[in-house]
Amino acid sequence: MNRRAFMNLAALAVSHGKLAGELVASAAGGDSGPLMTVQTTHATDLVIAAIADTSTTHRLRTWMEDGGSPVLRVNAAGILAKRPGQESALQVARVLGNDAEVRGLYSTAVLARVGGLEWDVAGALAADLGTAGPQAHFLAARLAAETMNARDAGARWCAAAMLRDLTPLLSWES
Numbered sequence: 380m381n382r383r384a385f386m387n388l389a390a391l392a393v394s395h396g397k398l399a400g401e402l403v404a405s406a407a408g409g410d411s412g413p414l415m416t417v418q419t420t421h422a423t424d425l426v427i428a429a430i431a432d433t434s435t436t437h438r439l440r441t442w443m444e445d446g447g448s449p450v451l452r453v454n455a456a457g458i459l460a461k462r463p464g465q466e467s468a469l470q471v472a473r474v475l476g477n478d479a480e481v482r483g484l485y486s487t488a489v490l491a492r493v494g495g496l497e498w499d500v501a502g503a504l505a506a507d508l509g510t511a512g513p514q515a516h517f518l519a520a521r522l523a524a525e526t527m528n529a530r531d532a533g534a535r536w537c538a539a540a541m542l543r544d545l546t547p548l549l550s551w552e553s
Contacts (some may be wrong), residue, residue: 402427406436411446411447412549414442419454427461431462439458440470442455443459450479452481453484453485456471456485461530475537485495486505486537487501493522493524493534494517509547511545515545515548516549519542521541526539527536
C-alpha cells in the first residue's frame with residue numbers, strides 16, 4: 380500500500396467525509412438530487428470514489444452518460460474519473476470527448492484548481508483558451524503537470540486537450 384496516498388486520502392476523508400458520505404448515500408438510494416445542485420470539488424470526488432460500492436458506481440455511470448443535467452453528468456464523471464482502473468477512465472474520456480457541457484464544466488474545474496483561478500475566470504478560459512494571453516505559459520506548465528495526475532483520469536484528459544488548444548499561443552520566446 381502507498382502510505383502517502385493513504386495518508387492523503389485519510390486527511391481528505393476527515394475534511395470532506397461527512398458530505399461525501401451523504402452524497403454516496405443519496406446516490407446509493409437512487410437520489411440524484413444532491414449531485415445536481417452544485418459541482419463537487421476534486422477533494423470530495425476523491426473521497427466519494429474511495430467509498431462508493433459497485434452498485435453506486437454503476438448508477439454513477441448511468442448518470443454520467445444520461446443524467447438530466449450537465450452538473451449531474453460532470454459530478455458523476457468527476458467521481459468515476461477518480462476510481463482506480465482503466466474501465467472508468469475510458470468511459471470518462473468518451474463522455475468528455477462527446478459531451479461539450481460536461482467537458483466545459485470539467486475543464487473549468489481543472490483550470491480553477493491547477494491555475495488558482497476564480498471560477499468565472501476559469502470558465503471564460505475553458506470556453507476560449509485563446510484569451511489566455513500572458514497567462515498561456517503559466518497555464519501550459521500547470522496543465523502539463525496535470526497530465527500526470529494519477530488520481531484523476533478526467534483531469535488528465537482535460538489538461539491534455541487544453542494543452543493542445545494552448546499550443547498556438549506558446550512561442551519559444553518567453
